[in-house]
Structure formats: C-alpha cells, structure tokens
Amino acid sequence: MKNRDIAVFSIDSLFTRKWTSAAVIAISTITMVILYYMLLMFFSETFSYDRANKLIKADKGRLANITVGSTMLYDETYYDRIPEFIDELDSLEGIELSGAHFTTFAVINELSQNEEYKKINGNVSDKLNLKKNPELSKFLVTDFDLLSILGISYDQKLYEEVLKSGRVPVLVGSAYKDIVKLHETLTTPKTDFEVIGFLDNSDRWFGAESISFDSENVMELDCVFMVPREYYPKSNDFLHSIFWYADEKTEFEAAEERVDKLAMKHNIVLNSVCVKNIFDEVYISMKETLTAMAGAIISVIIVTLFSCISSNIVSILFRKSELGIYQACGVTENELGKMILFESIIKTTASLLLGFYIGIKLFEESQYIIKGHMALINLKIFAVMASLGIVIILASALFPMRYIKKRKPKDFLEEYL
Amino acid sequence: MIKLVDVSKDYFTGGVTTSALKKINLTVEKGEYMAVMGPSGSGKSTLLNILGCMDSLTGGQYFFDETEVSALSVNRFNKFRKENISFVFQNFALMNHYTVFENAELPLIAKGVGKKQRKEKVLAALETVGIADLEKKLPMNISGGQQQRCAIARAIAADTELVLADEPTGALDRATGMGIMDVFDEVNKSGKTVIIVTHDIEVAKRTNRIINIVDGQIV
Known part of the structure; x- marks a missing residue:
C-alpha cells in the first residue's frame, strides 16, 4: 500500500x-x-532567579542597600543632608559606593487629574523634588533592574519598545488592577504612559512597605506608579535608595556599623539591608518552589x-x-x-x-x-x-x-x- | 492448490485449552467450489481463519501451491494473505462511509494498484455482480443483497486465487441468497477457488464438494 x-x-x-x-x-x-x-x-x-543572580554576581555578592525609611522623611532638611551623606559614605574605609537609585513615582500629580487615581493616591507632597534638589540627579540609575532582585520583573523588550514609541513605561501598584489594564495607555495633557506591568501586593522595596511624604500622607507601594530613570526630569516624586558594598577585606556587619554611625552623624535614619541576604532567602524559597x-x-x-x-x-x-x-x-x-x-x-x-x-x-x-x-x-x-x-x-x-x-x-x- | 497436513488449532483461555481443530487433513484443488458445513462450534470459522491466514496454527502444516504458509514470517504471512486471499462475510463487512465503488476499490489500494487500473478493475467487478449502476451509493442506501454483491465485487476486484466466504447468505432471504449464489457460481467459473462456510444445505448443494466438520474434525 x-x-x-x-x-x-x-x-x-x-x-x-x-x-x-x-x-x-x-x-x-x-x-x-x-x-x-x-x-x-x-x-x-x-x-527571575538567573537575572537576580547575575546582578548579585556583578556586585560581588556583597551588595547592600540603604532604604530610606518613612521616619526620616518627617525631617524637611533631609534633602539638604543626603548629598553630603553620600559623599562621606563613599570615602568610608572598606566601603565603595555602587550608586544611588531613585525610583520616580510617575507624575502622580498629572495622573491624579483622573478622579479614580486621586481616590487612591491622595495628595502627595513634592518634597522629593528633583528640581528642588538637582544634586540628587547624579545618583539616578535605572531602577527597573533592581526590581528583578525582588522577583518583580518585566519584559525589557516591551519596555524599550514603549520608550521608543514616545510613551513612558510604567509599573503600576496592584491597587490599580481593577482600574487599568496591561498595555493600557494613560493619557495626560503632558505625557502618555503605557502600563507594562503590575506590582504585587506583597512587593517590598528593600524592606520598605510605604513611604511617607508627611505625617498625614502615607503612600503604599501598591498604590504607586513607577517610571524609569529616563523619565525622571518630568516626575516630581521619588523613593531613593543608596547602594554600597563592602570591599573584600571588610565584613558586611562591620561595614554596616560604619554606615550607621555616619548616618547618625548626619541625623539620618536608615534601614540597611544586605541584598545578598535577601537573595539567599529568595534563592532558598525559589529552590523549594x-x-x-x-x-x-x-x-x-x-x-x-x-x-x-x-x-x-x-x-x-x-x-x-x-x-x-x-x-x-x-x-x-x-x-x-x-x-x-x-x-x-x-x-x-x-x-x-x-x-x-x-x-x-x-x-x-x-x-x-x-x-x-x-x-x-x-x-x-x-x-x-x-x-x-x-x-x-x-x-x-x-x-x-x-x-x-x-x-x-x-x-x-x-x-x- | 491447498493442502492442510495434521493441522491443529488450540485456544488457551483462563488456563483451559480448547481444541478447535484436531489434526485436520484437507486438500483443495485449484478452481474447486467447496462448501464446509457443520454445527455451531464445530470449527468451521476456525478452519476459515486458518485458510484465510487470519490466524496461526498450533500444529501441522498449511501449504498453498508450493508455499508452506505456516512457516512464513509474520510480514510475509501478511503479504501472502494480501496477494492470494479474499473474503466475503455474512454481515457484508463494508465501510459505511465509503461508496460502493470505494469499498470495492479497497483491496486494490492495499496492493498499491494505480488509480486508472483500479477504476477499470472495479467497474468490471461491479459489472460482473450486476451493480455497476450503484457505484456512487453508500452501503446504507442499498439492499442487503446489493451490499453482499458489493462485497463479492471487492473480492473479484482483488483478483486473488482463493475466495473465502463465511455464511454469505446468512443475512439474506432465500431468493436473495440464491441470487448471491449465482454470483459465486460465476466467480468460480472464472477460475477462482471458492470455499463457502454455511449451515444452509441448499447453499452447500450449489457447490461441487461438501465437507462436514464436527468437533474440530472432518468427517
């Protein structure tokens, strides 16, 4: 046949x-x-694990992070002291500054023109204003890479495509899931944003769950819009972190002690977190998963x-x-x-x-x-x-x-x- | 043409051995027109399965012309069946979703015959059995007698030396059954060896030779 x-x-x-x-x-x-x-x-x-691993290895696995806690922001002179603090940090023995990362919250003011957004965000202070504190700009780096360490990731290709299109890529807090959709364009008089991902309810920014701009307004991370560095000149609000790592001869704990002393000297309250430790926790949990x-x-x-x-x-x-x-x-x-x-x-x-x-x-x-x-x-x-x-x-x-x-x-x- | 030497067939079920055929010896000449009769369970169908290469022997030898069929490898055994044997069944065994023409064409497709040649052979076969005008009909749309004619046309188209029929008139009324036997008469006259298993003595009488099987033995 x-x-x-x-x-x-x-x-x-x-x-x-x-x-x-x-x-x-x-x-x-x-x-x-x-x-x-x-x-x-x-x-x-x-x-996610591979990506986080690359970042950690690139920083020799001793990367640490200082997250600005909510407490310190009650102090209005913080922004005068931060640049000086960062300069001194860089010259501390056994410590090298990796960079400072500023996550810019998208144009909350612009988006809050929409009544729905306003209900969630409330009124946000403009204390973290790059225009008012231009010296902070030298520390700006791409924030989205850091999100990978926490397990939040996004499609880099999509991110670049949206940037090229003239829209600003935005990561959106989970509280907005019922309001906006993935790939939705958020139009404001000045700018168009495109949603490229959502933050989960459980995401934390190196231990910080929220940021307070003043004693009355607390912004939860799941209520934010996060835009990349490329967009920072147009944004008003920031969450910033300073990255440093201890050199090979210095133990993290000893370095952390020096940083804490320096912070006290400048009257800054910090929350130091060793990224490698976070990574180890993530790694163990991921391995089990x-x-x-x-x-x-x-x-x-x-x-x-x-x-x-x-x-x-x-x-x-x-x-x-x-x-x-x-x-x-x-x-x-x-x-x-x-x-x-x-x-x-x-x-x-x-x-x-x-x-x-x-x-x-x-x-x-x-x-x-x-x-x-x-x-x-x-x-x-x-x-x-x-x-x-x-x-x-x-x-x-x-x-x-x-x-x-x-x-x-x-x-x-x-x-x- | 066909020679069975001490052929036995046993079935093993649940630890019990049943002998369906017991050292049968049978010779069938080329062009013979033979009927096999016997009560139910006598081994008629088993004999047909053995002759038709549908089943293997437990003992003995089966010769077809010069070939010892029982000694063939599985592949050659299957090929042998394709080349030399056709079947006609009581319940016609037609494909309900194929037309009369397509049903008759099946053995030729199995043999790898080309389309043009197939058409010629099938039409000739349908003509022989008297249903050439029904070639485009589906089996469900024709009578039992016509379906059986289609089955016989399939056997004719296959152009094999041996045609085996298992109760070919069993599902038909007397008149239609005799009409079918007329067709078998023609098939035999064309030179093919026809062996028919039947209970019906009237059908058996149409053949040239009747053998009886009782309890797995030819009497």
Whole structure:
C-alpha cells in the first residue's frame, strides 16, 4: 500500500469519526494546557532567579542597600543632608559606593487629574523634588533592574519598545488592577504612559512597605506608579535608595556599623539591608518552589502521556471492525500500524498546538494576577516544550501501533466471523 | 492448490485449552467450489481463519501451491494473505462511509494498484455482480443483497486465487441468497477457488464438494 494512500485513509478516518477525534483531541489538549502552563511558570521562576543572580554576581555578592525609611522623611532638611551623606559614605574605609537609585513615582500629580487615581493616591507632597534638589540627579540609575532582585520583573523588550514609541513605561501598584489594564495607555495633557506591568501586593522595596511624604500622607507601594530613570526630569516624586558594598577585606556587619554611625552623624535614619541576604532567602524559597514545581510537572507529564496514549488506544477499540475490514482487504499489520501512527500524529499535534497556544495565553493573563511578572517566552522554553511535544507524539502513536501488531486479524473481525 | 497436513488449532483461555481443530487433513484443488458445513462450534470459522491466514496454527502444516504458509514470517504471512486471499462475510463487512465503488476499490489500494487500473478493475467487478449502476451509493442506501454483491465485487476486484466466504447468505432471504449464489457460481467459473462456510444445505448443494466438520474434525 502506498504511503500516500495510508495518509489519505488516516485523514479520512479522522473526519469520518469527527466526534471521536474531537473528543480525543479535547482530552489531550486539556492536559497539554496544564503542562505548558506549569512549564512556563517553572521557567519564569528560573528566569527571575538567573537575572537576580547575575546582578548579585556583578556586585560581588556583597551588595547592600540603604532604604530610606518613612521616619526620616518627617525631617524637611533631609534633602539638604543626603548629598553630603553620600559623599562621606563613599570615602568610608572598606566601603565603595555602587550608586544611588531613585525610583520616580510617575507624575502622580498629572495622573491624579483622573478622579479614580486621586481616590487612591491622595495628595502627595513634592518634597522629593528633583528640581528642588538637582544634586540628587547624579545618583539616578535605572531602577527597573533592581526590581528583578525582588522577583518583580518585566519584559525589557516591551519596555524599550514603549520608550521608543514616545510613551513612558510604567509599573503600576496592584491597587490599580481593577482600574487599568496591561498595555493600557494613560493619557495626560503632558505625557502618555503605557502600563507594562503590575506590582504585587506583597512587593517590598528593600524592606520598605510605604513611604511617607508627611505625617498625614502615607503612600503604599501598591498604590504607586513607577517610571524609569529616563523619565525622571518630568516626575516630581521619588523613593531613593543608596547602594554600597563592602570591599573584600571588610565584613558586611562591620561595614554596616560604619554606615550607621555616619548616618547618625548626619541625623539620618536608615534601614540597611544586605541584598545578598535577601537573595539567599529568595534563592532558598525559589529552590523549594522549583523543586515542588518540578515534581508537579513530572506528574503532569506522566498524566499527559497516559491520557494521549489511552485516548488513542480507546479510539482504536471503537474502530475494531473497521480495522478488521482493512485487514480482510489485504492491508497488512505494518500498514495498519502506519495508518494509526499517522492519525495519532495528527491528533496529538493538534492537541499540542492548541495546548501550547491556550497555555501561553493563560500564563500571560494570570501572571499579572499571581506575581506581577511579565510573560517570559524565549527560545529555550520553546525548545523544551517542542521536545516534550515530540516525545508525547511518538509515545501516543507507538503504543496503539504495538497494540495492533500484537493482535491477529481475526481479533478485529470478531463481529463478522 | 491447498493442502492442510495434521493441522491443529488450540485456544488457551483462563488456563483451559480448547481444541478447535484436531489434526485436520484437507486438500483443495485449484478452481474447486467447496462448501464446509457443520454445527455451531464445530470449527468451521476456525478452519476459515486458518485458510484465510487470519490466524496461526498450533500444529501441522498449511501449504498453498508450493508455499508452506505456516512457516512464513509474520510480514510475509501478511503479504501472502494480501496477494492470494479474499473474503466475503455474512454481515457484508463494508465501510459505511465509503461508496460502493470505494469499498470495492479497497483491496486494490492495499496492493498499491494505480488509480486508472483500479477504476477499470472495479467497474468490471461491479459489472460482473450486476451493480455497476450503484457505484456512487453508500452501503446504507442499498439492499442487503446489493451490499453482499458489493462485497463479492471487492473480492473479484482483488483478483486473488482463493475466495473465502463465511455464511454469505446468512443475512439474506432465500431468493436473495440464491441470487448471491449465482454470483459465486460465476466467480468460480472464472477460475477462482471458492470455499463457502454455511449451515444452509441448499447453499452447500450449489457447490461441487461438501465437507462436514464436527468437533474440530472432518468427517
């Protein structure tokens, strides 16, 4: 029998038994969706970890951070003292200044023209005003990289695309999830912003949950808009952190003591956090998560394989007499096996592609609900999923083929004999 | 043409061995028109399965012309069936989603025959059995007798030396059944060896030779 005719019979059979074929594809697709979703979550975790790891290694793993706590902002002279403090910090023995990071809160004043936003943000003081304190500008760096350390990440490509488009990329506090959507453009008289991600309720800015601009107005991190450094000249409000690291000869604790003394001298209250320690905590938690996820993924792979194989075998059982007729007409077991293989490949490939598409879409939607991560699709993930897909296709086809080969033609023709 | 030497077939089910055929010896000449009769459970269908290469022997030898069929490898065994044997079943065994033409065409597709040649052979076969005008009909839209003619046309189109029929008139009324036997008469006259398993003595009488099987043995 020609291979072309085998293929024609296979395709024909799929359409003749369209409901059985649809049921097989549907069952397989459901398991594929779950599998791909879990794989994407797994890779998303490892991607965040890899990115954070790079940053930590780049800073020799001894990176520390001073976060401005809310207490100190009650003092209006803070902004006069910060530049001096930073200069002295840089010259402390055993300490090197890595940089100061200023996260600019998006133009709260502009966006607060919208009544909805105003309800959440309230009135924000302009104390952290770069125009009033221009010396702070020398410490500005890209803030979005830091977010990776905390596990918040965003799509760098999207970030750059939005910047090029003339809109300002914004990370939005989770309190806004019911008000704005991902990729939504927030239009103000002066500027257009595009939402590229959400902060989760549990995100913390190196230990700080909130920032107070005065004793009456406390802004929670989940109520903020965060814009990148490139936009800073247009923004009015800041959260700033100063990064330093201890040199190789100095222990972190000793260095921290020196920094604290310096801060006291300048009457600044600080909250020092060793980023490496945070990273270690994140790493342990991530490792546990990844181990649990790996176990779950293996279970889902087994279930997926089982469902694809068994649904293909069951569909053969429904067609015993048809397969018997083929054999009575001279189709050999090998040719019948090829026919089944071809059908299984078509059905399983359809399930794979559908599962792939739906799984990715679900992941993109849900990641904003679960973690505030952007979807992280890359070549590595596609390669793993495609390889897994090929294994599933082959296994789900080979078992039915084996089933047929183990039986004699008379077994399929019981109805007629 | 066909020679069975001490052929046995046993079935093993739940630890119990059942002998369906017990050292059968049978010779069938080329072009013979034979009926196999026997009560239910006598081994008629098992004999048909063995002759039709649908099942393997437990013991003995099966010769078809010069070939020892029972000694063939699995692949060659299957190929042998394709080249030499056709079947006609009691319940017609047609594909309900294929037309009369497409059903008759199946063995030729299995043999890898080209489209043009297939068309010629199938039309000729349908003509022989008298249903050439029904080629585009589906089995569900034709009568039982016509369906059985389609099944016979399939066997004719396959152009095999041996045609095996298992109760070909069992699902038909007397008159229609005799019409089918007329077709088998023609098939045999064209030089093919026809073996029919039947309970019906009237059907058996249409053949040139009747053998009886009782309890797995030819009597």
